Amino acid sequence: MSRNSKGLTSKEKEKSGKDRSEVWACELCMKEFRDENSKVLECERCEGHRCAKCLKLTDEAYEVLTSRSDFHWFCGGCEPKVLQAIQLEKEIEAKLSDVMSKMDYKLKISEGNVYKKFAELEESLNEKSKNYATRNDLKSMDEEINRVKTEVDKQLMIKCTEMQELSSKVKEIYEGQEGEWTHVVKKQVSSALESVNDNINEVQYNLSETRAEAQEQREKENRRNNVVLYNIPESNGARADDRNKEDAAFCLQLFSSLQVGVSEEDLIRVFRLGKRSDSSDQARPRPRPVMIHFGSYSIKNLVMESLFKLRHAEQKFKGIIVTHDMTRKERDECKNLVGLAKQQEAQDTSGEYMYRVRGRPGNMNIKKIRIRQ
Secondary structure, three states: OOOOOOOOOHHHHHHHHHOOOOOEEOOOOOOEEOOOOOOEEEOOOOOOEEEOOOOOOOHHHHHHHHHOOOOOOOOOOOHHHHHHHHHHHHHHHHHHHHHHHHHHHHHHHHHHHHHHHHHHHHHHHHHHHHHHHHHHHHHHHHHHHHHHHHHHHHHHHHHHHHHHHHHHHHHHHOOOOHHHHHHHHHHHHHHHHHHHHHHHHHHHHHHHHHHHHHHHHHHHHHHOOEEEEEOOOOOOOOOHHHHHHHHHHHHHHHHHHOOOOOOHHHEEEEEEOOOOOOOOOOOOOOOOOEEEEEOOHHHHHHHHHOHHHHHHOOHHHOOOEEEEOOOHHHHHHHHHHHHHHHHHHHHOOOOOEEEEEEOOOOOOEEEEEEOOO
């Protein structure tokens, strides 16, 4: 039997090196072989032996089997079991791969839920501090308004006193000169009224500015948990409830692709902005934007921070645009910045950069971004 015979274990090789009188018996013809160069094959599973003659192997076939380490030989009894084991191993690998995929998905969902809980906790703390700050701001505004009113009243009292004093002095100087007295009084009264008028206008302007700022802060607070989504396909359903459910389902699928752990309970309101176009129109209208009001700012923040994943999302999500719900003042600011960014990009003749508006509402700026070649 050749030293390169199939199935020869290390133990047998050690024995073969020490004991040259080893005998291999063919289990088919029961013939014994003592020569190391005998043409005998050993099953790699049961370690039984078969001679080349019983297996009807030519010398060339035997040489190929025994010279190649990547060729394996099993007897007729073991071959079906080996094939069954290989098939079983494949099935185990497939099931293991499936289990690992499911585990990986569940881990990602769990990770998203953990981030969500942390964000909600952070949001709760921020909300408490913000509410405290907002109450202080409103209190400061009230105090400022009261202070301005007090100052106006004080100025009016001073002007009235000055007018009374001036009237007395003029009367003493021009006593008996009725015509001149009337002219002087009219002149002084007109001057005093103009001064008072200016003060009142200034107070009204300050009050108007304060009210506008307070209204802007209230609008920001009301829009704080909102996002606006563009290019979401609009349903042709007959009932508004059905169309709304389809929009909510589409949005949940989108957020699921971002792996942020948003559930249906997190969506307080989902609705389309603007009036629905008449279905009889010939041209297909552009889908109306979708407004989403989240239950907390932390959920909205997770969504906005995960938008970069849209680049690798499904094709149906590729054209979706998600933005903050901005006030009119913030929209005007954004529009002006976009116009400036376009001007700067037009003036940049290198062609290596693009100019984009980035940042949160109220804190936006123009970023110079190198174009990837």
